[in-house]
Amino acid sequence: MATIIQSNTAPVAAVPVDPVTLDIIENALRNARHEMDEVLFRTALSPGIREQHDEFPLIADPEGRMVVGQFGLSVPDFLDGFGGTIGEGDVLLTSDPYACGAAISHANDWLVVLPIFHQGRLVGWASMFGHMADVGGKTPSSMPSDARTIYEEGVVIPPFKLYDAGDLNEDALAVILNQVRMPDWNRADLNGLVAACRTASRRISELCERFGVEVYLSALDALLERNYQAMKALLATLFEDGETLEFTDWICDDGCGYGPYELTIALTRHGEKIHLDFGKAAPQAVGPVNYYINENLVRMFFGIYVITVADPQILWNDGFYPLIDVTIPEDSFWKPRRPAALNARNHGIGRVFDLFGGLLGQKNPAILNAAGFSSSPHFMYSGYRTAGEQAGEWFQLYSIGFGGIPGRPIGDGPDGHSLWPSFVNIPCEYLEAYYPLRIERWDTVADSGGAGLRRGGNAVDVAYRFAEPGTIAIHDDRWLTYPWGVNGGRPGARGRKWLEHPDGTVRILPSKCHDIPVAPGDVLHFVTWGGGGWGDPYQRPTDLVGLEVRRGLVTVEGARDGYGVVCDPDGAVDADRTRELRARLTEERGEPPLFDMGPPLATILDRCLAETGLPAPAPPVDVRTVTA
C-alpha cells in the first residue's frame, strides 16, 4: 500500500456546493480529459496510439475514485500494489497487470499514474495508459499467439517511480527501452502519456485555485453521489428484486488449440444492490486469451450500458460502485494465476460487451442490441527492407481492424466501423508510404451483416499485398461462434483470414497466429466479422433491401435468403414473389427467438473443418495438467 507524502495535511472541510458550480466543475473535468487525449494523439509516434487512439485517460479524486474517464482503470488497486511513498513531482509507471490488480490487463499497456497536488495537498490523480506497439519478447509487437506465460510477452515493468520528485530515472528507462524493438516509439508515446497527465494535473490545480480546494473536493463528492443516486434509481426500474438473469457467450479458441471457452455472467438484484457473478467461468486458458479483469472495470462496463440511454451527457464516474457487488473466481479465465499469458485479452474485452449486452437487454428492449463487440482484431507485419533507399531498415506495423456494428434499436449497424471510442483506421496511403505493402481492397463484405429489420453492419475485407519478405501476426476471434442476432435478427458472418501466394495457392490462417512468413507478392485477406441483425428481417422495407442490393451491401441471394425479398441485380423488387416468399418463410420460421446464436455449438464444432478450413479446437483443460 502506497504512502502519500503531503506537506499540508490539514483536513479539508466538506462544504455545500451549489448545483451550478457543480455543473461547471463537471464540464471543466470533461474538458480536461479531452485535452489529455489531444496532447497524446499529437505527440505519439506509434501508429496504434497516434492514428488509432488506443489509449485511455482518467482523472480521479484523492482516494483514486475515477471522476472522469472513458474506460476506467483502477487507481486504488494500483496504489495497493505499490509499496513505496508517493509525493509531489512523482510519476509512476507500470505494465504489470499482476502487480496492480489488473488496472491494466496486458503488458503492452503502459500505465502512468501521477498524483495531483495543490498547495502541498493531494487533490487527485491523473492517469493514462496506452498500448505500446512493441514491448519486446519473442515476436514483433509482443503478442505471441501461443504464449503460455507472461515471460514470453516482453518486458513487464513493476510499478516504480519514473520521475522521483520531478527527476527522471534515466537508468531504469534505459533498461526498459533496451528490451524493445522500437525504443523511439516507446519513448515518444511515454512522453506523451506523461505530458497528458501533467496537463490534467495543471487543469485540476487551476480548478482548485478558482473555486477553492474545499469546493473542488466537495464537488467531486457530489458528482460521485450524483452517479450513485442516478444508478440506484435506474437499477430499481430495470431489474426485478430477487430475479436472476444469466447470459452465456464464448471465446472461440486460445491460440494453443483449446476452446471454445464458455463464459457466463449472472445478475441478481438484492434490494438496492446488484450482484454480478462470474462464477460459472471457463477455467484459466492455456494460451494468452485470459482476460484478467478488475472488479471496478466490471462495474464500469455494466454501468455504461444502463446509463448511456438515461443521460448521455452525464460525467461518467465511480460513484455508483458501492451498488454493485462482483464475484470473480480465482484461477479462472477472468482471474488467471501468475504467470499466465495475457497478451490476447482483447477478445475477452470485446466479449464482455456482448455478454453485458445480452444480459441486460433480455428485460430491457431499449438497450438490447445484437452482438458484434467481438474482438479488437490486430494485424502485424514486420521485417527488414531489402530494397531502395531504406534497405536494411527494420519496419514494424501494428494495427487494429474493425467489423460490423450490431443492429440496434435506433437503426442499422454501420458497416466496417469501430465499437471502440474514438478509434479510427490507419489510412491506406499512410500505410503505403511508410510500409512495404500495397492495399488492393478495403471494402465491406456483402451479406456479412446479420439480416434483420435493422441490418447488422458488414464485415471488412482488407487485402494487403506485401512487397518485402517478413512475418505477419494476426489476432482475432468469432471465427467459430457467431455474432448473434436478436428479436428475430440473424447472426452476422464469422471472420476469416487467408494468404494467396503468387502461384495461386491459398493458405487458410487461424484467427490467432504469429511469425507467419510472407514473401513479396503474397496477399493477405483480413476479413473480420459482421454484426448480428436486430428484429424480424421479413419486416424490413423491401425498397430498402432493393437499394442495398444496388449499393452492393447485400447480394441478390442475400436479399432472397435473408430478407425474403426477390429482386434483380439493380435492386428492382418483384413485389408479388416477395410477398409470397415472405409469407412462406415467416410461417416456416414460426415465432422468432430472442437470441439467434446460429446452430448449436456441437454442430458448429462438427462442421468446423468443412466450413472454416481449420480444425476444431479441443475442449479447454485444467491448465495445471498441460505440459508445454
Next chain:
Amino acid sequence: MGYRLGVDVGGTFTDVLLVDQATGATFRAKTPTTPRDQSEGVLAGIRKACGEAGIPLAEVDQVLHGTTVATNAILEGRGARVGLVTTAGFRQILQIARSYVPGGLAGWIVWPKPEPLAALEHTVEVAGRIAADGREVEPLDVDSARRALRRLAASGIEALTIALVNSYADDSHEKALAALAADEIPGVPVSLSSQVLPEMREYERTITTVANSYVQPEVARYVRNLDAALRDSGIEAPLSILRSDGGLTSADKAAQDPVALLLSGPAGGVTGAVWFAEQAGYRDLLTFDMGGTSTDVALVLDGTPRIGRDTTVGDLNVRASSVDVRTVGAGGGSIAHVPELTKALRVGPQSAGASPGPAAYGHGGTAPTVTDANVVLGYLPDELAGGEITLDRKAARRAVAEVADAMGLESVEAAAAGIVDIVNENMFGALRLVSVQQGYDPRDFALVAFGGAGPLHANALGKLTGAWPVIVPPSPGVLCAYGDATTSPRSEAARTVVRRFSMLDSDDLRALLAELADAAGTRLAADGVPRALQHTVHEIDVRYHGQGFEIPVTLTDAMLKADDLLAAVGEAFDVEHERLFSFLLRNEKEIINLRVAVTGPRPNIAGRALAAGGTDPGGAFVRETEVWADGAYTRAAVYDRDKLQAGNVVPGPAIVTEMDSTTLVLPGHTATVDAGGCLLIRPAAAPAGFDPTDTADARE
C-alpha cells in the same frame, strides 16, 4: 478613390455596408433576406445604401461578399447528386469513413450514422494504380472507366468527384479520367482530389473533394446570378467572395473551389472584429460570436486570425483551410433542461431556433432558453431589433420557473442565473480550446464580442478568461458586412512532400517553395493584384518522423535567407513543440506539407470617428432599471448606444442598447467608449480609500 461594398446575407436579414474609401464614412442598409433568390435582397440593400450615400451604383468599385450558400447546402442536405470515382477496391471509402464512431464507450448504441455525401449507388471504381511514390503500378483501364462513367451518366448525377489512391503523389490517372468524363458526361462539373486537396490520407481527400462537388452547382448558380444581377443594375465592379480562410477570391474561382467557402460567413465576422479591434489599438484577440443557436470563437495573433486545416459544418469534417473557428452549441436560443435522473442543469445543444424561439418572443415557444434567463434577470430591454420583437417577461419567467422547480432552487432568478452561468461556461470551454489548449494564455488577449447575443455575455466571459479589455464593436449584430468590406484578396498553393530532413537539402526546399510562391502569386495577379503589392507567407508542416500530426512552422525572412534553411526550420519546430507539449524528442524531423499564401494589401479604409465627449455618459441615459447581479436585484442605468460619445465611461451595472444588440456591463466594471465607437469593458479601478474586496460597500 471610390466605394467598397460589403454584403452579408444572414438567415433573416441581408446587411449591406458601403464604405467611402476616402473618408471612411459608412452607409448601412438592412433588408429582409430573400431566400428564393438572395440576389434580390442584396440588390435592394445596395440600392438603399447607395441612396443614403447619394451615389449612383456605378461608383461602387468593389463588391465583397461573405456567403453561407455553401454552408447551408450542407446543413440542409440540399447539395447536388454527386457521382464518385474511386480506385478499384476502395468503392466503400465513404461508407467506411475511417471506421470512426463518435461518443464514449457505448456511443455506438445511440449514434445515428449520417448517409455518405456521395451515395454508394453513385460510386464506381476503376482499375489502375499509382504507388505511394507516384510510380504507376498498373495502367488505367480506359475501357472499363468509360463504361463506369456511362453508368454514372445514366444515373443522373449533377457533379462528379474523381478521387484515386495516391493521387497526391501523381495525378495523371485523375487527369486522364477527367478527360474521359468530359467526353462521357459532358456539362457535369468535375472535381479532382489532386487539385482540391493534394495531400496524403485518402478518406480526407475524398470527402473534401466530394463536398466540393456537392455544393458546386448551387454555389456556381448563386455566384452567376448575383454577378449578373449586379451587372444589370449598373455595377461594373468585380464581385469577390470571402473564403473560409479570410481571404478574398474571384467569383469564378469561388465557383470552382466552393469547399473553400464553407466558413465564409464566420470568417467575415472574425475579419470585421479584427478591423474594429485594431482601430481600438488591439491586435491579439479572442473573438466570440454568439448567435441564436451557436457560438463561434477564434484566436487572432498580431492581427492575423489563426488558420486551421480542418473545416467542420454539422456532421461534415473536411480538410480545407479556414479561420480556426470552434463552434459550440450555445446561443440565445439554447434550451435549458434538467434530466430527471441526475438533476443536473444542462444548457443546449438543443435550441429553440428562430421558430418557435425563446418563450419571451411569444411565438409559441415554451422551453426555457438562455434568452429567457436574460429576460428574467433584467438584462434585456422590452423591445429587440428596433421594436420588431416585444419581450413577454411573464412567459420567460414561467419557462425558467420549470428549471427552478426541477432543481429545487429557491427562486426563478437563481435558476436564470444558473442557466446564464452554464452557457457562459460552455463558451468559456470553446475559448479555452483556441487559447489555453494551443498554449496561449487568454490574459494576453483582448476579447471581442459580437453576434446578436455576444455583448450580453461578453463581460462575464472577460471575467472567466481574464482577457481584458472586452471589446464590443458598434453594430455587433452585423459585423460580417464590415469584415467583408475590409478583407484583402488571398491565394494559396500547397503541396505534400513527406521527406525526412536527411533526404532533403535546403536548396531543394527553397526551389519547391519558390515554385509554390510563383503559382500562388500568378493566380493573385490574375485576380488583379499586381506582384509588387503582394505579401507572401511561407509555411511548412513539420513533425518528428512517425508522428501523426504536424506543426505548421511559419518562415520568417531571416529563416528564408539562412544558409541552412532546414536547420532553421528544425529550430523553429522545436520551439513550437516545446511550447505546445513541454517536451522534445531526439527523433529525426520530417517535412509533410509546404504552403505559400499570397495576400494583397489591406484596403485603406479610414476609421469611424465618433463625436468626442467627456467621461459622463449622461447624455445617452435613457432610464433606470433593476438587474439581478450577485444574488440580488440592484439598480442599473440603461443607455442608448447611438447617443454615447467618445470618451464616455459607463459604470456598471449598466445596459447599453442598440438596434441589433444589447451590452451588459456588470457591477465592478466600466465600459469606455473609444473614438471608433467600440465599448471597451474593463474591471473598474478601485477608487482611493475603498477596499476593493468590499464590493457590497462599493455598490452602495
